[in-house]
Amino acid sequence: MTHDRRIFVSDPDRLRRGRRPRAARAAGAPGYEEAPGAHGPGPRIGGVLARVTGPLHEERISYAIIDDVAVDPTLESVEFALGVYRQGGCDGVVSLGGGSPMDTGKAVRLLSSHPPPLAQYDWARDGGRLITHPMPPMVAIPTTAGTGSEANRNLVVSLPETGRKTIISSQSMVPSLALCDPELTYGMPPWLTAGTGMDAMVHSMEALWANRFHPLADGMARKGIELCGKFLVRAVKDGQDREARAGMMIAALAGAAAMQKALGPVHSLAHPLTPVCGLHHGVATAVVLPAVMEFNLDAAAPQLAEIGVALGEPPCGSVDEAAKRAVERVRAMRQEMPIPSRLRDAGVKECQFPLLTEKAFQDTCHLANPRPCAPADLDLMFRASW
Numbered sequence: 511m512t513h514d515r516r517i518f519v520s521d522p523d524r525l526r527r528g529r530r531p532r533a534a535r536a537a538g539a540p541g542y543e544e545a546p547g548a549h550g551p552g553p554r555i556g557g558v559l560a561r562v563t564g565p566l567h568e569e570r571i572s573y574a575i576i577d578d579v580a581v582d583p584t585l586e587s588v589e590f591a592l593g594v595y596r597q598g599g600c601d602g603v604v605s606l607g608g609g610s611p612m613d614t615g616k617a618v619r620l621l622s623s624h625p626p627p628l629a630q631y632d633w634a635r636d637g638g639r640l641i642t643h644p645m646p647p648m649v650a651i652p653t654t655a656g657t658g659s660e661a662n663r664n665l666v667v668s669l670p671e672t673g674r675k676t677i678i679s680s681q682s683m684v685p686s687l688a689l690c691d692p693e694l695t696y697g698m699p700p701w702l703t704a705g706t707g708m709d710a711m712v713h714s715m716e717a718l719w720a721n722r723f724h725p726l727a728d729g730m731a732r733k734g735i736e737l738c739g740k741f742l743v744r745a746v747k748d749g750q751d752r753e754a755r756a757g758m759m760i761a762a763l764a765g766a767a768a769m770q771k772a773l774g775p776v777h778s779l780a781h782p783l784t785p786v787c788g789l790h791h792g793v794a795t796a797v798v799l800p801a802v803m804e805f806n807l808d809a810a811a812p813q814l815a816e817i818g819v820a821l822g823e824p825p826c827g828s829v830d831e832a833a834k835r836a837v838e839r840v841r842a843m844r845q846e847m848p849i850p851s852r853l854r855d856a857g858v859k860e861c862q863f864p865l866l867t868e869k870a871f872q873d874t875c876h877l878a879n880p881r882p883c884a885p886a887d888l889d890l891m892f893r894a895s896w
C-alpha cells in the first residue's frame with residue numbers, strides 16, 4: 511500500500527483534553543498496517559485530531575477530514591463520507607471517536623471496495639458472503655470504551671431499504687490496527703461512560719448466555735463482565751481514575767471478542783430504540799437488560815449465576831437463587847449511574863411499542879438466545895422495562 515492519502519472520520523464532540531501524541535504518531539507512522547491487532551500505546555487527550563494530523567504532516571501524507579459524522583450512521587451520512595473519501599483520492603481510513611465514526615469508517619471501506627447497495631450486505635440476509643474483495647486499511651482510535659467496534663467485524667447502519675439498524679458483518683471488516691489508549695476516554699461525561707460501559711458489559715453477557723458453542727468467547731465474556739463489575743461504576747464516578755478507565759477499555763475489547771460468538775435480545779430490543787426513540791445505544795441496552803435477564807432466568811440460570819459471581823456476588827445458594835441475585839446486582843449497578851432505569855424516563859411512549867416490537871423481532875440478534883423470543887415476548891420485555 512502507498513501512504514499518499516488518508517481519510518479521517520472524526521468525532522470532535524468527544525475530543526476533550528490531551529497530552530501525549532503517541533497514539534497519533536503510531537497511527538500516522540508508515541508501516542502501521544504491518545502491525546495488525548490492538549495495543550495500548552498510552553495516554554493523551556484534547557486536540558487529539560491535531561495530534562493525529564501532525565505526524566501525517568511530518569510524513570507528507572495528505573488527508574481529508576470528516577468532522578461531523580452522524581451519531582448512529584445512516585445511508586446518507588455514509589454516502590457523504592464516501593464522497594469525501596473519493597474526492598480526496600484516499601486509500602485508507604482512520605476512525606477517531608466512538609462507535610459512530612468507527613462504523614462510518616467501516617462502511618466507507620466496504621463501499622470503496624464493493625458495489626452498492628449497502629443493504630445487500632445485511633447480515634440477516636447472509637450478506638457477509640458478498641464481502642470478498644480486499645479493503646483499504648483502517649486504523650481505529652477509540653475515545654469511548656464500550657462499542658468494541660475498534661476490534662470487531664461488525665458495522666451497524668440504519669438503512670431505508672431494510673427499515674432498521676442493519677448489521678453488516680465480515681471478518682475482513684476488522685480494523686487493520688486499533689490504538690486503544692484509556693486516556694482518550696478521560697473526557698467522557700459520566701452518562702456516556704455509563705452508557706458505553708453498560709454496552710460493553712451487555713456484549714459479554716449476551717455472548718455468555720448465547721446458545722452457540724464457542725468456549726474461547728465464553729472466557730473473554732467472563733473476563734469482560736468481571737472487569738465491568740470492578741471498574742464501571744468507578745469510571746463513572748471518577749473519570750480520571752486511571753485504573754478504572756484502563757479496565758473499561760479492556761472490558762470493551764473483551765466484549766468485542768466475545769460477541770464473535772453472538773449477541774442476543776438485549777440488542778434486538780435496543781437497536782430500534784435508537785432510530786425510533788432517539789436513545790443512545792448503550793443507554794438503551796442498560797434500560798432493557800434486567801427484563802431480558804429475567805426472561806432468561808430458567809433457560810440460562812447457570813450463566814446468569816456466573817454473571818452474578820463475576821460482578822461480585824457471593825457464590826452461594828442454589829443456581830436459581832444466584833441467577834436472581836445477578837439481576838438484582840445489575841439493577842443496583844445501574845442505580846449508581848446517571849442513566850434512566852425505565853424506558854418512560856428515557857422518553858419512550860407506550861404507543862411506540864408495536865413498532866418497536868416489530869423491528870426488534872426483525873433484528874436477528876435474538877435468534878441466539880437460549881429461550882426463543884416470539885414477538886409477544888419482546889413486547890413483554892419492552893413493557894417490563896417501561
Ligand SMILES: [Fe+2]
Nearest residue numbers: 657709713791
Ligand atoms: Fe452494543
